[in-house]
Amino acid sequence: MQKYRLWVVMLCWVLGITAAAQTFIEAGDVSGSWTKHGSPYIINGAITIPSGSELIIEPGVMISFAGHYKFVVMGKLSAIGNETDSIIFTVNDPKQGWHGLRFLNTVTAEQDTSRLQFCRIEFGRVFGDCPDNRGGAIYAELARLNINNCLIRYNRAVSGAADWGGGAIYCEKTNAVITDNLITMNYSGHDGGGIYCSFSNPKIIRNTITNNQAAYRGGGIAAFSFSSPVIQNNIINKNTAADHGGGINISGGNPLVQHNYIEENQAGAGGGGISCYLSNARIINNQIVSNTAGSGGALDFRGSSPSVFANTVCNNQATGNGGGISNSFEMVGVPVYSNPVLTSNIIFYNAGGQGSQIWSASGCEPFVSYCAIEDMNGEGISGGMNDSGANTDQSPMFISLGENPWALSSNSPCVDAGPAELSGTFWPACDLGGCVRVWDGNGDQLAVIDIGAWEFGSQSLGTEEANPAKKGVFSCIPCPNPAGESISFLINTPQPGEIYIVITLTDGRIFLKTSAYVSEEDHRQIISLSRLPTGVYIYEVYYMGHRLSGRLVHL
Template identity: 25%
Template sequence: MRMRTLLYAALVSTCAFYSTAAAVDVSGTISTTNWTKANSPYRVTAEVVVPTGETLTIEPGVDVLFDANVHFLVQGTLVAIGTETDSIRFMKGTSPVWNRLRIFGGTADLRYVRISDGRSVAGETESPGGGIFADGAMHLTLDHCVINNNVSEGDGGGLALWGGTATVTRTTICDNVAIYNGGGITVGGGIMFTMTDCLIARNDGGVRGGGINASRPSVQILVQNCTIADNKAGSGSGVWAKYQAVLTLINCIVWGNAPSPATFSQLEGVVNASYSDIEIPAGAVYHPTSVMGKMAADVYAGVGNINAAPEFLMPSVGDYRLAAGSPCVNAGDPATPNDADGTRADMGVRPGNGTLPQAFVVLISTDTTWVKSTGPFHVSKPVVVAVGATLTIEPGVDVLFDAPAQMVVSGRLEAVGTAEDSIRFLPGLSAVWGGLRFASGDSSTLAFARVSGVGNASDGMGGVFVTGAGTRLRGSHVVISGNESQVACGGGLVSSGALLDLSNSLVCDNRTPGSGGGLLATSGATLSLDRCGILRNEVTSYHHGGGLYLESVTAVITGSTIAGNKAAGNSGGIRLIGADLTLANSLIAGNSASKYGGGIWMSDGSTAQIENCTITDNTGMDANTPAGGIGVWASVARLKNTIVWGNATRDTDTGSGGAILASYCDLGVTLTGTGNINADPLFVDPANQNFHLQNSSPCIDAGDPSSPKDPDGTRADIGMRELAGTGRLLALPRLMTDPGASLSVPVRASFTPTGGINFAFVADASLLTPADPFVTSVRFGDSPDVQVFANIVGDTVFVSLSSSALAEMSDDTLMVFSFTVASGVTSGTVIPLRWVPYPVSNIGEMPAGLVNGRVQIGVERYGDVTDDGTVSAQDASQVLKFLVRLVPSIIEKRADVTGNGYVSAQDAYYILRRALDPALVFPVEEQEANQRPGAGGICTLSWVFAEGSWNLVADRADAIESGELTLIFNTPSGIHLNGGTMMATRWVENALSVAFVTLPAGSNIVLAVTSADPLSAPPEVRSLQFNEGALTARIATQPHEFSLEQNTPNPFNPSTTIRFALPEAGSVTLAVYDVNGRLVRNLAAGNSEAGQHSVVWDGCDANGRDVASGVYVYRLTAPQGSVTRRMVLAR
């Protein structure tokens, strides 16, 4: 491209005169209306407010003149769209200045608009932005605009933009003044900002940032094909970045700004440039900061950058077009779009043709759901979930990024997968993508989701960035892995001033050159990690916190492992700066730092409460401050029941008034404190990272006697406690009963294939007398391979199970014992049920997690909703009636037998089962970690018309235990509903509320709807819930085409589900083959009806033998044709 266009001159020439028609005085609150050219000018006599929910539309040719020094405040929507020949102007009237356009959480679309003569008022909150100040969850669009001759008595002479989203294109920002920073524009504070083809010239930035001042972490600050020239400021006369802001320049010119150098950054700010012409004078005594690389031959670091006079045509008169021989012509990034003449992009602002640019983002402004059946979803430009909107992503959806774009959540994201069908955010055609960004002031949820492959994000952050007070992200069973922050911090996650709550999640194999290889939290954030793994993350340059970097935050970490992380600076595991940390029952192991603090390093007034943790095998390499385990500098760490042992070069270190206050700890150094010891803790196998304690360990039963007892009922150990749910588990229940009652005590278990289980538990024989028969149920008791022995010696029950064939269980009832409660026991008595620890209790001769139980006497009678002293079907019926509001109230505490804090049809299901089987134990009476409210997974429903009835048919009807739904009828008269074992219904106009429970009946019909006048279509299903939400329900329509879905999960072990759709009934064959074409097994053969179908393959061949790991092919053959897919078995 050979020539340039000066947007400012073109636009001003169209705005030189305004109409002398009779003016309209405006002030106060503006309801939705239009301002027309016929009534222009509109004279502002007092503050104008466009409130939330209202829209002001301004036609081309309108002048808005300010006769008073007041705000023009937009909280709702402002649409001011002029034309190339008839622009809109906001400017002074009889008042010499006006107090700028103020956008607070609203939306403004300004095109061909001029903003002039604004002046912000000095003050702590009123000073930013001379022409425009926009903040909160705002959305701002500027196109073909002029922002000139404005003054800010704070930051941002022309504009100050904070938070929300802003897109600025083909706009001139010139001759503005900021007393402090950012003569042309100040931008930051969590914003997603994109500026292209703009001229920023002749602005005065006061102290810093003549053209642009970038401040604070943001989602994105991207400036592309812009010319930043002839601006001035005390430092960073062209651009300035500070306080962890990342300003990205692509195809830009930064030239003629004074004094030089034109770019500067401090306090972890970054100016990252590529294919840009940035002036660096010869012999400069210091260079601007860039983490993209080092300076070479006085060229700003970054790919494609040059340092050569751009050869503007006549900059003295504002003509910043490029001369024919300019080194900036055809020198832009070859990956960016070509110029209008088809040649390679130039550096600097490009000429326009008067057309509006294509949208830079995909804006989701209303509630939207992404479903698996229409996926995967390919993303080629940033996705923005607007304020007030919710994006729901269903299980099984893949979100694939075909460009390095971000997903920015200003509203809410609900991405909740399942264990069988997770949600994944991954690179598509692009090698990397820009990550998830939450800046909403709202709450979002990730569950059973994966975020991987983020890199080179425009904001410099890694996989997930959560920012802003009030922004909340909660995650469960989330994997954040393989992400990289290439220029800033937080390889996996960053939380700035927000709430981040993760449980049962994994943050692993992330990298950053900044701080926080796995996770960085700062600026008043609140962090909660429960049962999480922070593993193998890395800080690659001289920064800190390989696993976690926590600055000015409150953090609670429980039951977690922080291991194998590295930092090229300090703190391989955890870095604390002015932070408050509670760390409990966690392992800090195998972390390393090139300087000090291999495990944990604290400074700047941090506090840490560390209890029942193991800190071992960490390495700090600095010989002067050799705290391999924990280092405390000007901070306080309180340790209890904790092991700090085997770290290099030594276990602890303190300085600058720092203190470690320890009690009942095993330390590699001698520290005063009650109960401390200095002895080898005798880990089981530390060489293989097994840091459990041997039976002879001096740490066993050596913890604080006032601490809660260990799961085996004995005095607390020193070190990390055993966690339930780690593969081998035996659990006794928590029960409630009355004096003299019969009592069933179930033992639940989880274990991988094993041939033997031995255990013993203690129950007070004076209060609990064994009944006859004592053992009432054994899971494998009917198998000839299993032998069961049970004996009682005093208060102790001894049990041995052995089998010639391997058996396995996953959180299910292994055995049930029967007792009689003593009639004279006092109400309120608690009878402990305590395990005898390993080696007496073991699974396959290995230790198991042991969860103690208890029996409470006369406390609460769960299930007795009618308060008649018994649990009967009438109680279940009352619960169902309450749910549809046939009865106004019940005893909700007794009805909530699942123990989740509310009443549902699932409670009625368990109450009905207790009425049929008094030995049944309600989930609320069980150990909390083992509650199972209902069967889970996915259930597909469809309406089928047969014999005058619309039948709601389920592919997994046997998994449905309870349901709550609403049916909407067009003609509600004469409707009859059948279904379930017990049901309650209630009409409200044309809506029928339904609550039901169902016991196994062998039918796939959930509900049947009949009518006196046959219905032409089934009712609409709304607010459907099965099994208290554990079973995800989908309504399917009759398939229109023959299809075979990818199996889920894939890869799998040991079983997977294959789903297919038949538009017509016919003969079907579904077979599995190995990669050589040999038949492994026929999964289906015979006639199948039209509809959705699913088949489970358990990984066995036709003879019932397990097949080997590898790739297998499955083929569906039907009258409509044949379809083949591949799947992977990974044992």
Template identity: 25%
Template sequence: ILIGNLFTGNESMGNGGAIVVKSNSKPKIINNTIVNNHSLYGAGIWMSCSALNVVLQNNILWGNKASESGNQLYLRSTGSTYSIINNLLEGGVDSILFETPYSGILQDNYMFSPEFADYATGDLHLTCSSLAINAGSVPVVNMPLYDMDSNLRLNGSEYDLGAFEADAAATIVSQPQNMIVMNGDIATFTVVANGANVYQWEVSTDMASNWAAIVDDTIYSGATTSLLTVNSYAPMNGSLYRCIISGNCPQVTTISLPALLLVSNPDGFDENPIAVSVYPIPAYDFVNIIHAAGSRVIISDINGRIVADYAALSSDNEQISVSNLNNGVYFMKITSSNSTQIIRMIKD
């Protein structure tokens, strides 16, 4: 298995300037940058093997020069099958020389420029505008946590192509916190992140099923800053707020945890509802709900998916099981005839 390596400036008088695969080898060659290597045949990779399911995935092969044939990739199949997927090849699949009929998968390979930081001097990191960012597919093997620069290997929505993950993601060091305010008061949500250049706050009014970008208006200010200010009114009770953050590369984003806005005395609710208590939090196998007899309890995950729905609790000291829930953050919406309360629950 070859994962996350840089092969550059190598030369062979025969086959394979960078990599040679022979005999019964069954390699998995994934997320490597193979650039400016030279040989007679297969300057990037030369293969002649008889193993099944040879995998080449998420690699960049660029600038390799074979004096005879097969600049980027030379395949001699002796009964082997190949999966060549999501690679960036100078010249595209036409740069692959198939000495024998090809057997296997050949799909989603690209030929756009990788846009290296400084190709002439050998800086083969990706620039922020590179289409190779987030262009990889999920590897067929477990990936290392970090690339060769010690950056997180998955630093965006998808893997980047090649050996280097774009070092561009902002890191959140302080999440926005839940707010409880009176009707008409101001609520503020703050996120603190290292390496952040762009902020965009979003709001959900349906327990995280859908999110909408916020713009500055009479209700909101600071929609594109680290501090969101909200003029809170009763209809906003139970809204969730999160911030989408990006660093040097705007296509690599980090999303904060959602924070809950509770507006006291929302229209139509009792001015002094009995406070509902939920414990223990974090929860393990069960939670106790106090002062909620007759209430409906809906538990949703942070994506808004309802994972439990109890039509009416039978007592003021009800115990419900959460043992079947995965560990994570959930929202418990408790609705009685005269009030609605939303409680953030953590399952460990």
């Protein structure tokens, strides 16, 4: 009986701790500190950090919204987690969602910069009239805001009227700093599946922006209303837009788009990689490959004359004209023609209707120099072109192997084949991999820039500009190995997707074949080996066409 009473006391003590380890927050103003000890914080109404106040959220805190409520910040929010203990903004009911973080007028109220660092922000869902229908996870208007090292996923800007969207983030008159984040699986019913910019010049640097969707323009990023963001060192891939700009849509403004991997994006109308409308953007040193669209598989310019320098534009496809680049005019009272300056670009292996590499409408004449263009004297180019000289149609001879298959091989005709004189231009200091941009690659004692986004044989520059986003890796570690009754496969993938695990006997017979959906960067798949005789086996793990394999020892 005494032992039974002791267990009852211990159970009550444990239940008391469990009950105490959560905090209920009712509607109204909030400030002070939210601690890990008080987590999770259950939000039971719309909350606001008033002007002049600050809320500090400690690493490891979970904030869960019990309903569709806003978190308005008019003062300062410091939600700073760390690599091993992030801060989570989520909701009890993912289908209903919550109304996101709303940073309002902190510039005009002279508030300090709010910071979101090592946070996970998910299941925001916004709709209604402007601005309530903007920014599924984050809406910032006249705000000071830094967003760093966050995972922003499964957020939606669902419906509304006027200018709206931003499945994950919407910046209105806000020059936010958005760096080193994973922005994935967000949706906009209008523009900007990942990020929407309006009258804003944010710095969007070293992010992975992937698998976002826009029902209209800008699957990854949409820049409107004279916005000129810096879009640099990002991985922008697998985003879709039903209209223009699968990866990036630019309308007005003159952004800098530099050192990005822009790959496998899709647009229904134009610009699978980038679409420009009435913009003179600078598009420099990007790898724009394997994108698809109706016109301009990689780049679609409408009434735009951007500077397009040192890009690798390959393997893109258009169902209409301009497999690589499409140039057309826009009527704005008078026709505005697209006359981009194309210098030192590789434009190869693209496919489309007329102009497999470059198509230009009547009146549009791109200025082309020091470019490698497939079939440039045949079907590769359709329409006008101002040939400024030093162009070639020789194969660029990529290495076609490893992590950077679009880098140049030692015998590429693009090595040291760019312009010798670079003064007064927009040339970057480094190539796409962060190496010195002008290098003597052919050993003739004269350093000349290479054509395309990669510099052959160069050395790392080691500056902030040369700090590209790391391309995600696919890895698998079986442990323990040798294994007993079960084995865990620790799997890392660049983005969410389906994996397949196959275990075969030494004679080739399949013992096990299973699949799983990996939604996190790190995934643990546990497999029972109890029915497997002791011995040596082969494991294979498949992910998006890639395969890893090795030996598995069962004791």
